[in-house]
Amino acid sequence: MDAVARVRWAAVGAGGRVARRTSAWWERAVAAREHRAPQPLVHAVLEVVVDGATTRVDMGPTWGRTAAGRRVVRTGPVGSRLLGRCPLFRYEVRTVHGPDATPGVLAVSADVPVPRDLLEHLTDVPVWTWGRDEAGTGDMWTSNSVVAWLLGRAGVTSLGPPAGHRAPGWDAGLRA
Template identity: 70%
Template sequence: MARVGWAQVGAGGHVARRTSAWWERLVAAREGRAPQRLVHAVLEVAVDGAVRSVDMAPTWGRSPGARRVVVTGPVGSRLLAWCPLFRYELRVVDAPAPPGHVLHVSDELRLPGGVLDDLLLVPPLTWGRDEARVGDMWTSNSVVSWLMERHGVTSVGPPAGHRAPGWDAGRRVARR
């Protein structure tokens, strides 16, 4: 069993919420459309009775806890990746708490039990960049959509009126 939940970007902090809203206004103006609310995809997978979630976050400032780091990658620029401030880690977290400010949760999705093992195959692309040249930047949303696309789940997407930056990048990279 698996589900994708959608949480508001920056739900837990003023800085992320304000900078994301500012960034979305700029992107919307460049694309000639109205700004939308930004959301973050949270994938939860039940394996052998335990619920685990896929998380992408900075490598710094995190306590070890019950998590398994699967992939690390650069943030913003590969040239800065030597510094922990400019690296992310993709990890599997045990016993997740529900994401704050959940807007929508998908129906149960049929994914194989080994879907989390596929995280080892996620390309460590630079967060916030379009290194794959697919017209969308790589983000944590890209990882979730990459997994969904690899397993034939195409019915999941951001809630109406919301945008998940990077969602299309994951789908397009997975199709290659």
């Protein structure tokens, strides 16, 4: 193992009002159903450092992004497979090289050793429907699931969201 990984935890919706508002509403509804207080939601971005070069792994909408600096590895549907036929309801798993531009970073995990070939497993990431539990894990598939899935594949299960925060989909990635 000559590589390390870390997770940057950013506030959900730090880059835009729509995600922040809809996620807050959704978390209040889930918390009420689970009889608990709502928690701030976080979004995981995985950073893998190999030979001093940092690559970030993220998942987000396919629309509204410029092609510069990113490599799309996989795409999948958002909400339902039927909706996923429309580009507005598609997500992409992508890698980005260069300086970090993640808005609203709240915490960065400690570095953990990972196999050098971890990024080669990106093509194996499941492309289940975002927001659904198609894997039967009890948690929906999200961007957090992709990061947790990759870390779990590398044998890293010790990382999780910052204390007092929730990362929807994290458990789905670890269980899948």
